[in-house]
Amino acid sequence: EAQVTQNPRYLITVTGKKLTVTCSQNMNHEYMSWYRQDPGLGLRQIYYSMNVEVTDKGDVPEGYKVSRKEKRNFPLILESPSPNQTSLYFCASSSALAGVGYEQYFGPGTRLTVT
Amino acid sequence: QKEVEQNSGPLSVPEGAIASLNCTYSDRGSQSFFWYRQYSGKSPELIMSIYSNGDKEDGRFTAQLNKASQYVSLLIRDSQPSDSATYLCAVNSNSGYALNFGKGTSLLVTP
Numbered sequence: 001e002a003q004v005t006q007n008p009r010y011l012i013t014v015t016g017k018k019l020t021v022t023c024s025q026n027m028n029h030e031y032m033s034w035y036r037q038d039p040g041l042g043l044r045q046i047y048y049s050m051n052v053e054v055t056d057k058g059d060v061p062e063g064y065k066v067s068r069k070e071k072r073n074f075p076l077i078l079e080s081p082s083p084n085q086t087s088l089y090f091c092a093s094s095s096a097l098a099g100v101g102y103e104q105y106f107g108p109g110t111r112l113t114v115t
Numbered sequence: 116q117k118e119v120e121q122n123s124g125p126l127s128v129p130e131g132a133i134a135s136l137n138c139t140y141s142d143r144g145s146q147s148f149f150w151y152r153q154y155s156g157k158s159p160e161l162i163m164s165i166y167s168n169g170d171k172e173d174g175r176f177t178a179q180l181n182k183a184s185q186y187v188s189l190l191i192r193d194s195q196p197s198d199s200a201t202y203l204c205a206v207n208s209n210s211g212y213a214l215n216f217g218k219g220t221s222l223l224v225t226p
Binding site: 108 | 149156160164205207213214215216
């Protein structure tokens with residue numbers, strides 16, 4: 001089954017404790033992206049990647065890191081989480097980089113709470 | 116900042132009626148347009164994509180695109196209570212790789 005998976009699905013942590021949210025897709029997609037979703041603010045892009053070792057900042061990259069060492073994986077790293085990073089996080093992937101075919105498919109989401 | 120605007124709603128329609136959802140965007144260079152459905156606490160699910168002016172139909176859904184007026188709409192015919200969700204409009208500009216989302220319109224279909 002074609003899918004995007006994320007782990008963990010739920011995470012409660014404390015301020016400053018480094019964490020990684022994993023994302024993996026089995027569709028051989030070039031493009032992967034991370035979003036956060038907050039009430040009243042909608043979906044905002046954190047980082048995206050056009051291919052292995054190629055990443056770029058989205059609209060809200062502060063406090064996050066990413067890496068793309070393999071095509072299928074795109075982990076999101078919070079090196080020192082703060083309460084304002086409490087949010088619902090989604091990973092997405094697409095076969096195209098833009099234009100026709102640029103449908104993005106989303107993972108199930110990770111609900112992160114930082115206390 | 117490339118803006119995508121949607122009425123937050125809620126838009127309430129009776130079961131069996133047509134629901135009409137609208138979206139406007141600011142970047143004239145935009146070339147790809149998408150509608151996602153999102154149930155509370157779940158991930159966005161792609162329901163329609165449209166790339167050229169005009170209408171595109173898929174089952175009960177019709178997407179309409181007017182690039183000159185910079186709007187895209189989604190019609191849902193024969194609305195069902197299971198269509199009650201938030202509908203997200205997303206737009207991609209040919210000047211970048213980002214997909215910009217509107218904040219969504221909440222749709223409530225009443226039995």
